[in-house]
Amino acid sequence: MPSSGRNALKRLIVTADDFGLALEVNEAVETAHTSGVLSAASLMVAGPAAADAVARARRMPRLRVGLHLALVDGPAQLTRRDAPDLVDGDGRLRTDLARFGWEIAVRPAVRRQVRAEIEAQFKAFRATGLPLDHVNAHKHYHLHPVIAQEMLSIGRAYGVKGVRVPIEPSRVLAAVEPGGKPSPAWIMAPWAILLARKLRRIGMWSPDAVFGLTWSGQMTTARVAALINRLPVGCSEIYMHPAVRGGFPFSAPDYLYADELAALTAAETAVAARSGDIVLGGYADFLPTA
Numbered sequence: 001m002p003s004s005g006r007n008a009l010k011r012l013i014v015t016a017d018d019f020g021l022a023l024e025v026n027e028a029v030e031t032a033h034t035s036g037v038l039s040a041a042s043l044m045v046a047g048p049a050a051a052d053a054v055a056r057a058r059r060m061p062r063l064r065v066g067l068h069l070a071l072v073d074g075p076a077q078l079t080r081r082d083a084p085d086l087v088d089g090d091g092r093l094r095t096d097l098a099r100f101g102w103e104i105a106v107r108p109a110v111r112r113q114v115r116a117e118i119e120a121q122f123k124a125f126r127a128t129g130l131p132l133d134h135v136n137a138h139k140h141y142h143l144h145p146v147i148a149q150e151m152l153s154i155g156r157a158y159g160v161k162g163v164r165v166p167i168e169p170s171r172v173l174a175a176v177e178p179g180g181k182p183s184p185a186w187i188m189a190p191w192a193i194l195l196a197r198k199l200r201r202i203g204m205w206s207p208d209a210v211f212g213l214t215w216s217g218q219m220t221t222a223r224v225a226a227l228i229n230r231l232p233v234g235c236s237e238i239y240m241h242p243a244v245r246g247g248f249p250f251s252a253p254d255y256l257y258a259d260e261l262a263a264l265t266a267a268e269t270a271v272a273a274r275s276g277d278i279v280l281g282g283y284a285d286f287l288p289t290a
Helices: 023-034 050-059 095-108 109-126 138-143 143-159 171-174 185-203 221-229 258-263 268-272
Strands: 011-021 040-043 064-069 134-137 209-211 236-241 278-280
Touching: 011 023, 011 064, 023 050, 023 258, 023 268, 040 050, 040 134, 050 109, 064 109, 064 138, 095 109, 095 138, 109 143, 134 138, 134 143, 138 143, 138 185, 143 185, 171 185, 171 209, 171 221, 221 258, 221 268, 236 258, 268 278
Parallel strands: 011 040, 011 236, 011 278, 040 064, 064 134, 209 236
Antiparallel strands: none
């Protein structure tokens, strides 16, 4: 746990997303937490391996677990009968993110189904009995203003206090890889800034910086260790997608899943994360106190 002088330190949350999506992911999360620097995980409650993820989390009481809200490109909590505009006959959520976002904005029926799916996922998380550390959304879909409003409104009743806002400082990325590819964060930046302002108004919290957007699925040992060595002052989150192997349902074909697991357990990553000016934890460890 952080000390009383934590504001003078660099605080770091290292999170694995898609916990519960597959056994390959769950095994990697457990290994990265018990033998590496992983401090948090975001649970996909409708994932095929969600029950296994919850069982593992109960064996790892120091792992902070939050809700990875899935509204696109993943398994749904509701059925097609309950949410016909969100879910197909195989229980899969839509993949047409742009058109779906437009429909959410203009079709009240779609918004009602989105609200019901969000509520169902929060209920499913509560049923696990795990403390809710944070909430974020698959593909950062919580940056959609309507989804953000519903997620925060519903989340209040479930004790949400911490929310990921994907604001990734480009200066840190440039220091790690000079001349690297431009960050796509600027596309999301206006919506991320709006979400950050909304969180401040309602008394919720988010880390000061989030890393994992530009190199999503490509968070190698060199990148992760270099990021940790160059963390800005304040609280940063590094989110990753570890798995023991790829090729599972809903996996991304270009993600370096095993490489990300290796990065989380590498000696150089551990040395960087456990330096004297860094405190490692989850959202609950760093929430502002009154």
